[in-house]
Amino acid sequence: xxxxxxxxxxxxxxxxxxxxxxxxxxxxxxxxxxxxxxxxxxxxxxxxxxxxxxxxxxxxxxxxxxxxxxxxxxxxxxxxxxxxxxxxxxxxxxxxxxxxxxxxxxxxxxxxxxxxxxxxxxxxxxxxxxxxxxxxxxxxxxxxxxxxxxxxxxxxxxxxxxxxxxxxxxxxxxxxxxxxxxxxxxxxxxxx
Numbered sequence: 001x002x003x004x005x006x007x008x009x010x011x012x013x014x015x016x017x018x019x020x021x022x023x024x025x026x027x028x029x030x031x032x033x034x035x036x037x038x039x040x041x042x043x044x045x046x047x048x049x050x051x052x053x054x055x056x057x058x059x060x061x062x063x064x065x066x067x068x069x070x071x072x073x074x075x076x077x078x079x080x081x082x083x084x085x086x087x088x089x090x091x092x093x094x095x096x097x098x099x100x101x102x103x104x105x106x107x108x109x110x111x112x113x114x115x116x117x118x119x120x121x122x123x124x125x126x127x128x129x130x131x132x133x134x135x136x137x138x139x140x141x142x143x144x145x146x147x148x149x150x151x152x153x154x155x156x157x158x159x160x161x162x163x164x165x166x167x168x169x170x171x172x173x174x175x176x177x178x179x180x181x182x183x184x185x186x187x188x189x190x191x192x
Contacts, residue, residue, distance in 0.1 A: 083182035
């Protein structure tokens with residue numbers, strides 16, 4: 001399911017016409033869906049699906065990653081992470097600020113999932129671009145292992161999607177859990 005936001009062209013490369021309308025919108029930032037709109041909420045509650053090899057290797061996918069980062073870092077949003085459903089795409093993609101890396105870069109992860117979570121839990125404050133003007137304390141694992149598509153390896157003409165695992169701790173692990181929840185149709189307010 002996805003929100004229909006007009007700006008596009010016809011179907012190519014595995015993306016639907018509706019997805020291409022979102023991906024090819026000329027604006028540098030994307031509209032962030034909120035729980036305040038019933039149509040938006042249906043998209044936010046839907047389970048996301050993976051990208052195909054062709055989709056991951058496409059120019060549209062590259063553009064999507066850049067636009068998601070532009071959106072989450074825009075002063076009107078100023079977030080630390082954003083997921084596909086928040087911009088109208090029921091796809092397994094997140095952009096996350098990596099506070100655990102030098103320079104605290106934003107990075108894009110496709111077909112991402114959590115494959116392990118520690119039993120070490122802690123409460124911490126969370127907010128969400130899709131749940132305006134609210135915050136709450138959420139219990140999260142302090143260490144996780146994520147698995148995601150190795151987008152850089154796709155440049156070498158592979159026929160399968162190579163997957164990578166990464167161990168993430170602390171606040172960055174919390175961000176990943178929050179964003180990956182979005183891919184399952186779960187909002188942080190469900191965990192309060």
